[in-house]
Each structure stands twice: as structure tokens, then as C-alpha cells.
Amino acid sequence: MSSAIRSLPLDYDLTLDCIHCGLCLNSCPTYRQSGRESEGPRGRIHLMRALAEGRLEADQDCVEALDSCLVCRNCETVCPAGVQFGALMESARDHLPAPGLLARGLRWFGFRLVLPHRRVLGFLAGAVRLTQLLRLPQAIAPLLGQRGIALAHLPVFPEANKRRNLPPICPSTSERTEAVGMLEGCVQRQLYGDVNRATVAVLNACGADVHTPQDHACCGALHAHNGDLDEARRLAQKTIQAFEDMGGEPDMRIVLNSAGCGAHMAEYPRLFAEDPLWLPRADAFAQRVIDFSAFVAQAERAERLKKQLAPLAPRKVAWDDPCHLCHGQGITAEPRALLDLIPGIERVEMPGAGSCCGSAGIHALLYPAESNQLLDAKLEEFTSSEADVLITANPGCQMQWHGGFSRTGKATRPQHLAEILAASLAQGPQVVSKAKPPKKG
Ligand code: SF4
Ligand code: SF4
Structure with missing residues (x-):
């Protein structure tokens, strides 16, 4: 072992769960694409363990092998040893440099300056909409290769009145049975306000009043998945506080219509494992989080909706x-x-x-x-x-x-x-x- 190599303080114990069976390989999209062990779950865990033990330098190849993971967690579903791959990858990325200029720019500009701030998000959504109406993305797409193709085929951001806050309380439209909280989200609110309104309509039809915090945007999921656990913690604290301050019934469920946000918010306690002040609050909050489909599919609500x-x-x-x-x-x-x-x-x-x-x-x-x-x-x-x-x-x-x-x-x-x-x-x-x-x- 070289003494010049600094060991990475990632969650080492989680790397020990892997028994190297390889059952995850064929379920891993990036492994199936490249065929390289280092771009599959088992290889990535091996790299993370070597980094934690100080046996490996975090060079460009290693950083890219870890950064190219989708964090789709398909490997977790098939893993017989219960490896917590998502948690492990978040912990590793938090200690690794972003692999290039674009990734660095996104972490600094997108994650820190845009996503957490409703007004900045709203301004940018309006500006992007204008460029879309002028067909600028289509004009510059040929200069940007594959990235340009994706840019040219983004959905058009809706007009301003479809990007407004939901009302603080949307009352039930059938016999009222309960109250729930809901997060409008960052990208979701700007691009898919119609989805939020549809979610409210369904919850209202199930008998729920829907409460939404008015001055909060981002749950921090993208930050946690992409190597910025400090900002993820700050946004988790803001989210917990926003729902604690919102009023309504104290233990009401918090319904999420975005799978990524819901999965992340249900795992908030992990962010505060070493924080005795915030851990109980994160625990209580996570107990309240539930996915939209799981909430509505519960027998009584589904029965009422069906009618x-x-x-x-x-x-x-x-x-x-x-x-x-x-x-x-x-x-x-x-x-x-x-x-x-x-x-x-x-x-x-x-x-x-x-x-x-x-x-x-x-x-x-x-x-x-x-x-x-x-x-x-x-x-x-x-x-x-x-x-x-x-x-x-x-x-x-x-x-x-x-x-x-x-x-x-x-x-x-x-x-x-x-x-x-x-x-x-x-x-x-x-x-x-x-x-x-x-x-x-
Ligand atoms: S999270 Fe997805 S892309 Fe990453 S190693 Fe697991 S299966 Fe592969
Ligand atoms: S299935 Fe689980 S235990 Fe087996 S190699 Fe993959 S991550 Fe390791």
C-alpha cells in the first residue's frame, strides 16, 4: 500500500456487504453497455473499497467509472446480500471531484445557485421558454452533437401562469377524510405544473385536503446523488422545517408525485446519522413520506376514486x-x-x-x-x-x-x-x- 495515497472517508462498512457473486451484472445498464467490470455494480464497489482502504488513487478513470453510474439502483433489487448501492455511491461521490467542467459547473451553478431558489428557477424557466419559442435550441443543436439533440427536443416550458404556486390549501372535492402535505418541487413545478394540479385533483377526489409549503422548492435529491451532501443536508433541513411550519394535521402524510424526490425524502435520516439534533426530526419526517401511487392505491381511497x-x-x-x-x-x-x-x-x-x-x-x-x-x-x-x-x-x-x-x-x-x-x-x-x-x- 502506498503511503502517498489518501484513503477516502466514504461509507466503508457498506462496501463489505458485497459478496462478489456477480448476480447484479446483467441488470446493470452501464455494464450491459460497456461490458467493463469497472462500470458494473461489483466493479464499482471494488473501486470504492480500494479508495476507502487507500489502495487506489482517485484518478480520472476511477472517477469516471463511478460517475457514469446511473444510481438507478437496479442492482439493489437483484442483490442477494442487500448491498445498499445508492447510499454507498452517494457517500463516495461526496468525496470525489466532479469529472469535468460541465459536471463542476452543474454542481456549482445548477445545484447551488438555481435549484434551491424559487425565483431564480422561475426566471430561468421563463428565459428558457423564450429561447424555445424563438427556436434557438434547434438553431444551435448541430453545434452541440448528441447534447444538442437532447436540447432541441426538450419539452417547452409552460407560460408563467402555469408555473405559479399551488394555493396553500386545496380542499377535498368529495367527503373530507384527511389532510395531506405535498411538495411542488423544483423542476416539477416549473416544467410540469399540470402534473401537480392533476395530483391535487386526484387527492382531493380521494377526500384529502392538500397543503403545500409556499416558499420551498427543492428536496436536495439531485445534490445527494451527485456529490454534494452538504447542500443536500441543508435542503433536507429546509424541507423538514417547511413541512413542520406549514400547519395542517401534525402527522399528516406527505405525498410525493416525483419518484426521485420521494425515494430521497424517505431516506433523509441517513443524511443525519451523526447529528443527534436533526436525526429524530428526519426520522419523524421520513415516516410521513409516501409515494402518490402507494397513497391513492390504499383500498378505501382507491374505492372512492374508482366511483x-x-x-x-x-x-x-x-x-x-x-x-x-x-x-x-x-x-x-x-x-x-x-x-x-x-x-x-x-x-x-x-x-x-x-x-x-x-x-x-x-x-x-x-x-x-x-x-x-x-x-x-x-x-x-x-x-x-x-x-x-x-x-x-x-x-x-x-x-x-x-x-x-x-x-x-x-x-x-x-x-x-x-x-x-x-x-x-x-x-x-x-x-x-x-x-x-x-x-x-
Ligand atoms: S445503480 Fe444502476 S448503473 Fe449504477 S451500478 Fe447499480 S445497476 Fe449499474
Ligand atoms: S449482487 Fe450484490 S453481492 Fe453480488 S456482486 Fe452484485 S452487489 Fe455484490
């Missing part, structure tokens, strides 16, 4: 499991069960529904060729399923699928589970919202 759903025009729909829902939270049956409630549509299974679409946080930006390759395989699987509509539940996945459909000229757009449920509700008896008009924000 209000009206037929949609016949179509085949395919559910694509977001990685942080199926691998991160173990939720696969609930979204399918909810789709099966909607009259008129037929749900079909898509091969490879639990495999990553290549979005993976900022992976699509950093590794556009590999990301597009993963997406192309998913597009083929969608075509082979003969579905008309793709349903998912994560803003990154929705953006990625949107890009794929747009790039390949498919006349369909991905929808969030809440959107198709809300569309079916809207066909039923019309309900007038009792919510006060939204504030600008």
Missing part, C-alpha cells in the same frame, strides 16, 4: 417504472392497479419496464450518447408493447421520454400517472374547486 372515474377514449397504455419508484421504494403493483381502475383503457406490459430510461438526474446531460442509447432501447420496447401512451411518475423520466418521442417523430407524449387519472376524473361529474386563487411566486 368517480369515467371512461376515457379507448387506448393502450404502458407503465414505465421510474427507477426510484421500483428499485428505490419497491413500488411496482400500485401504479398498475390504479391504471387498471380507469374505464376504457387497456394496460399493456412493456418489456424492460424496470430498466433505466437514461435520464438519471444529470446523467443525460453528462453522458448524452450513452443516455440516448438507453432511451433508444426503451423506445423499441415501447413500440413492441403496441401501447399508444406511456405513463410514468418522475419529471426526469417524463423529459427523457418526451425527448425520445420528439426525436423519433412519434405522435404521443408521456403522461404522469396523476394526469391520466385526473383526465378520467374530468370526464365524470364536474367539481368546482373551493381553493382560493393562487399567489404569484
Whole structure:
């Protein structure tokens, strides 16, 4: 062992869980792409252990092998030893340099200056919308290679009134049974405000008043996944505080319609494992977090919802499991069960529904060729399923699928589970919202 090599203080004990069986290899998208051991779960764990033991220098090759991981956690689902790969990778990346200029810029500018700040996010969303209306992304796309293709096929940011805050309380539209909290999110609110409104409509129809914190944006999931645990902790504290201050019922569930945010928020206690002041608060908070589909699919709520759903025009729909829902939270049956409630549509299974679409946080930006390759395989699987509509539940996945459909000229757009449920509700008896008009924000 060279004394010149500094050992990395990552979560070493987690590396010892791996028994090197290799059962995870074929479920790993990056291993299947490159065939290299260092770009599969077992090889990455081996690298992390060597870094922790001070046997290996964190050179460019090593950093890239770890950075190119999607953190999709597919390996966790198949691992017989219960390796906590996501936690391990977050711990390792926190101690490793970003692998290039773009990654460094994203960590500093995107994560620190943009995502946590609602006003900055809103301003940037408006500015990007303007460039999109002027078709500037399409004009510069040829200069940017694969990254330009992705840029040219981003969904268009909606107009300002669709990017406003939800009202602080949206009351139930059927007999009130409970209150819930909901996070509007950062990207979700700016790009997919309609998804948030659809989520509220479904929760209201289930009998829930929906409370949303008004001055909070980001849960810190992207920060934790991409090597900035300090900022992830700060944003977790802000999120916990925002929900503690919000009012409503003290133990009300916090419903998340973004798989990545939900998986991360349910794991907040890990961020505070060594902080006796914050750990109990993070624990109490995590107990309240629940995914939208898991919440609505609970028997009484689903029964109540079912009575209000009206037929949609016949179509085949395919559910694509977001990685942080199926691998991160173990939720696969609930979204399918909810789709099966909607009259008129037929749900079909898509091969490879639990495999990553290549979005993976900022992976699509950093590794556009590999990301597009993963997406192309998913597009083929969608075509082979003969579905008309793709349903998912994560803003990154929705953006990625949107890009794929747009790039390949498919006349369909991905929808969030809440959107198709809300569309079916809207066909039923019309309900007038009792919510006060939204504030600008
Ligand atoms: S998280 Fe996904 S990409 Fe990373 S090693 Fe595991 S299966 Fe492979
Ligand atoms: S399946 Fe689990 S124990 Fe086996 S090599 Fe992969 S990470 Fe290690």
C-alpha cells in the first residue's frame, strides 16, 4: 500500500456487504453497455473499497467509472446480500471531484445557485421558454452533437401562469377524510405544473385536503446523488422545517408525485446519522413520506376514486417504472392497479419496464450518447408493447421520454400517472374547486 495515497472517508462498512457473486451484472445498464467490470455494480464497489482502504488513487478513470453510474439502483433489487448501492455511491461521490467542467459547473451553478431558489428557477424557466419559442435550441443543436439533440427536443416550458404556486390549501372535492402535505418541487413545478394540479385533483377526489409549503422548492435529491451532501443536508433541513411550519394535521402524510424526490425524502435520516439534533426530526419526517401511487392505491381511497372515474377514449397504455419508484421504494403493483381502475383503457406490459430510461438526474446531460442509447432501447420496447401512451411518475423520466418521442417523430407524449387519472376524473361529474386563487411566486 502506498503511503502517498489518501484513503477516502466514504461509507466503508457498506462496501463489505458485497459478496462478489456477480448476480447484479446483467441488470446493470452501464455494464450491459460497456461490458467493463469497472462500470458494473461489483466493479464499482471494488473501486470504492480500494479508495476507502487507500489502495487506489482517485484518478480520472476511477472517477469516471463511478460517475457514469446511473444510481438507478437496479442492482439493489437483484442483490442477494442487500448491498445498499445508492447510499454507498452517494457517500463516495461526496468525496470525489466532479469529472469535468460541465459536471463542476452543474454542481456549482445548477445545484447551488438555481435549484434551491424559487425565483431564480422561475426566471430561468421563463428565459428558457423564450429561447424555445424563438427556436434557438434547434438553431444551435448541430453545434452541440448528441447534447444538442437532447436540447432541441426538450419539452417547452409552460407560460408563467402555469408555473405559479399551488394555493396553500386545496380542499377535498368529495367527503373530507384527511389532510395531506405535498411538495411542488423544483423542476416539477416549473416544467410540469399540470402534473401537480392533476395530483391535487386526484387527492382531493380521494377526500384529502392538500397543503403545500409556499416558499420551498427543492428536496436536495439531485445534490445527494451527485456529490454534494452538504447542500443536500441543508435542503433536507429546509424541507423538514417547511413541512413542520406549514400547519395542517401534525402527522399528516406527505405525498410525493416525483419518484426521485420521494425515494430521497424517505431516506433523509441517513443524511443525519451523526447529528443527534436533526436525526429524530428526519426520522419523524421520513415516516410521513409516501409515494402518490402507494397513497391513492390504499383500498378505501382507491374505492372512492374508482366511483368517480369515467371512461376515457379507448387506448393502450404502458407503465414505465421510474427507477426510484421500483428499485428505490419497491413500488411496482400500485401504479398498475390504479391504471387498471380507469374505464376504457387497456394496460399493456412493456418489456424492460424496470430498466433505466437514461435520464438519471444529470446523467443525460453528462453522458448524452450513452443516455440516448438507453432511451433508444426503451423506445423499441415501447413500440413492441403496441401501447399508444406511456405513463410514468418522475419529471426526469417524463423529459427523457418526451425527448425520445420528439426525436423519433412519434405522435404521443408521456403522461404522469396523476394526469391520466385526473383526465378520467374530468370526464365524470364536474367539481368546482373551493381553493382560493393562487399567489404569484
Ligand atoms: S445503480 Fe444502476 S448503473 Fe449504477 S451500478 Fe447499480 S445497476 Fe449499474
Ligand atoms: S449482487 Fe450484490 S453481492 Fe453480488 S456482486 Fe452484485 S452487489 Fe455484490
